[in-house]
Amino acid sequence: MLSAASSQLNEVTFLPPKGSYETFTDEGHYAEKVREWGLSTTKEVKKQFLYKEKNLQYTVTVKGYEVYEKNPEINTIVIEFQDGNLCCIHPAYLKEMQASSFGKGSFSDAAESSPSPSNEKEKTEMHPAEDKVPESPKEPSKKKEKPVKLELPEEKVHFTASVKQFSLSWNNFNEENDEVIILENLVIQLENPIEVGLSWCSHSKTLKKFELSPGDILEFDGKIVKKKLPKGKDVEEQFIVADPVLYKINNPSKIKKG
Known part of the structure; x- marks a missing residue:
């Protein structure tokens, strides 16, 4: 079971935002974005979320988000820990952390390798703004039609x-x-x-x-x-x-x- 560990923030590998990031203009903007990321479905929009790592969990708040320059629809959430540290995370990954099943089974068994933000795969999930835009599925390539072979007359x-x-x-x-x-x-x-x-x-x-x-x-x-x-x-x-x-x-x- 994951235990509360607000005093053990030194266990977290932080991925802070690089430079400035987008903040919320008002409560309505905050609610719109949080619901867009699937982090809250209740009437009262959640203000605190759980961040889980290495069998520990922390309470965090959402401070803003980064926008991928080539695709404004792709965001990286900027969260704040209780000690003021900022960290970037992919919206879907933070959403997964809110599930009670997160951290059980393969997560707790492989805490040394899989869930650590130092792991390359997880870094990609937490900070996609530094990576390439996911490629959309390619349509099956259409074969070029061969030109029709003409039967040419030999005579004039x-x-x-x-x-x-x-x-x-x-x-x-x-x-x-x-x-x-x-x-x-x-x-x-x-x-x-x-x-x-x-x-x-x-x-x-x-x-x-x-x-x-x-x-x-x-x-x-x-x-x-x-x-x-x-x-x-x-x-x-x-x-x-x-x-x-x-x-x-x-x-x-x-x-x-x-």
Whole structure:
């Protein structure tokens, strides 16, 4: 059984607040916070609480609280012992101490190791303002959906598309950037049309005759292959393509500008 030990405060390992802490503005504020921490459920709000340690118990009062700077909803209570010493404690831990069962069984059997505030685990419970904010449960990570594999026709087919932008692509053969056109909304016009999305093709002399601009609608024949757009080297911002472009149009012909 825990015995009264107000004269044995030298047994307590104090964790005083670091610097200033929040105090109560009035009795109403005190009652609100104490009930928020679950320390009092009666009509008359409790003014004294028990602090239990090493088979001893002490009467303490709540003087204020610390606020965790990154999360104002997380508090550390500041309690005062009868000799004026201050100590920080987690609200839930002080609440546990009010139970008559606290200190029995594993508490009294392991008084030398588990309940001592010098123990690292208990320090965390009593002074969470010095520790990290508890992480909220992580939602199960959603697997990225793999892009649908397109069945590309091998023969020359008819396409519709619009010009998205102009870009530059590195050519390993001549070791310089080539001009290319990025097409969007590319559709292979078959009996069952195939939506491709983005594609690219060389800005050839034939295409340059059309003096294309972003937004222009095109119809043309050509062959499509799976070939990722090689990034240009040292290109200006307006030539950078934000999304990956995985398909290339070869030898566009019978071009019509809408």
